Amino acid sequence: MRLLRLHLKFMAEEKELRYDPAAIEPKWQERWAAEPKLYAAEPATSGKPKYYVLEMLPYPSGQLHMGHVRNYSIGDALARHMWMRGYNVLHPMGWDAFGLPAENAALKNNTPPREWTLANIAAMKRQMQRLGLGYDWATEVTTCLPDYYRWNQWFFLRMFEKGLVYRKKSKVNWCPECATVLANEQVVDGCCWRHEDTNVEQRDLEQWFFRITAYADELLDGLDKLEGWPEKVRTMQRNWIGRSEGTEVDFFLEEVQGSEIRDQGSDKTRIRVFTTRVDTIFGATSVQLAPQHALVAAFTATDPDLHAKVAELLDQQKKAREAGDLGAIEKHGVPTGRFAVNPYNGARVPIWVANYILADYGTGAIMSVPGHDERDFEFAKKYGLPIVEVIRPAGQDTPAELPFLSEDGVLVNSGEYDGLSCAAAQELLQEAAARSAFGEAKVTYRLKDWGVSRQRYWGTPIPMIYCERDGLVPVPDEQLPVVLPEQIQITQQGGSPLGRVPEFVNTTCPKCGGPARRETDTMDTFVDSSWYFYRYTDAKNANAPFDRAAAQYWFPIDQYIGGVEHAILHLIYSRFWTKVMRDLGLVVNDEPARRLFTQGMVIKDGAKMSKSKGNVVSPDDMVARYGADATRMYALFAAPPDRDLDWQEDGVAGVSRFLGRVWRLVTKYAPVAQAGSSGTQDGGAAPTGLSLKLLRKLHQTIARITLDFEGRWHFNTCVAAIMELVNDLQAADAQLAAGEVPAPAMRELMRSLVLLLAPFAPFLAAELWEQVGGEDSVLHAPWPKSDPDLAKEDELEIPVQINGKLATVVRVAAGADAKTIEAAALGDEKVQSRIVGKTVVKVIVVPGRAVNLVVK
């Protein structure tokens, strides 16, 4: 009995000394939940500088993955740091809640999409709260709820009024078996995902488009000003917009005796090509058409053999497109047997159809100049087409090796244009084309208008009505929102799901009051995420998407954080949306975010985490085993935030052990730290000895971490710096226990250590802050300031190089001048032995950094 009691007592003591996140973390989670204002932004009148930190909102799949944990740990560390720096911080979270998976889940489990989605949101919100992420849930935005998507509809109507929304026929994927439209991700190897042996067809359907191309130039030019965005993202957007300046030129279709094509109107008598190098046009040896080009259909109509060959090209193009490999397609072409005439010199060139010519770029037709274009050269070699030199390096008598690609040259074999520079020739050739009305200068873009129609259920209904008398009628504002019906059978059959809900489809015309039909398409879910971050500034507004003054106060976003996979679509659409809102008078900023950070992926064993590979690490497991603090801190520690992170459970365990050491250290010295508050023991004397050594380390650590939060973001080295500091403190444990460091210094050391940890391990920091007698919440404690005098070393180690090679390291007083450093270097024994019998030609001293000797 006595033994047992002893054993229990021992266990209790042991427990007291053990870091136990499973006890600490739920305790604080509960306290924070009872304090909803803790992470709330203050009004603009707070007088504090504002800071808007935002992580990309997740799709509510039902489970956070490690990529989320990493993304949110970065944003949360930054938000906490800025709170401690005295900023008014907006740090919101929401849900990108519309989309296809909810419909697929409905099909699979017979759960209504809304129910499935809201349950997933609740589950993920629980996970986020367990992780201790400091979001202001009062501003939560859920895009699938009518109080949000009604504003998508409102924006759609405003854009319709401004001519930024229009309808046109466009291709969709159609499964004849399902009799419905498929999303791109539902097309698997060219077949329907539900009917593996049914080929998906392309059908023309009336679709809604946003005229994003109206902003193409502004979207492009604005990139130059986004200095806080990664260069790779800006480059990707530039390429996506794909502006190129060039010339459109008509090659005339050679008249064919008895041809019907000649009679079909003027657009069938010429082939308009787009080129950025009209100066090379005398070297064109063929004209090439995209397989979808209107003329090709005319050619193949009377030529079954050609028809079959073109069908093959189309097939190759489609396969490459599906594989996402269009740029690397193996080039094939077929001659049509027809000819076109170069308008500048009357040269007759064959017309080909080629699989690498894209119908939606330029005019869907090119002139092929093998002498001066890599791709054309390759194609001409393959098919034996002539290769003609028309540009020669300036001042050279003999041809350059072809293809010669540079524009730094002069024209040859180009008639009256011979001898002109490429630039001068381009200008004159453009003028000639305009004069004779067979062409013009032209700027083209790769960027296309944004097709937003989706023949899906789980999205924002498009607020348009079709009346037999009045045609297309926009839904009046006072009838918004057009609510998505909730009880609906998802069958993936027979067209748009909303089309099978008569209560939805049948309505009254707002103009004439007669019977009318609603549009049954819903909006692309990228619409939802294009402006959600404005809604956070005024999430409960029932009369407007948001209050202008609130948006003006908070925007632009100071730091946006998310995956690089959103570098193009999401970020271009949101930039477009901001510009539209600006032109509607809703905001004054041109761009949504001042700074963007794209974090690397979380991988496992060198591969992306995926169910099929069986290498998924669940955040819940990690939190259960090691705690939220260790999981979050590991996500920041294991790699620089912009690089990929290979998840190692050993590493999480290591961080957890480190946090245990911090916990024991601070717990042990908390009473001394508390006693240090009277501040009288040292009489204000400057610290010396061990105190000085530890305080110096502390202030160096503060300086380093503060700098990282100001933009370097090497959070991995921040955590490493805290570990070094803790090592130094632990190494001095015996002296600390003996009271060698006075209480005020102990107080500063312990409290600052806790404050430095707060952005990375918020639960442990809160617990320890209480122990060291911290007032209020650690979140409101001021971030420690580094004292540069205290952080400065007494002595510096200066490397000395002789003829570029490290010879030795000398110690000098910090702040020593160049002369003193030079004398120390030249007086060093190792240096002396190396320069004996030689001449020192030059001594270069970089004070505080290095000495270089040049010796002969």
Ligand SMILES: [Zn+2]
């Ligand atoms: Zn199907």
Ligand SMILES: [Zn+2]
């Ligand atoms: Zn009507």
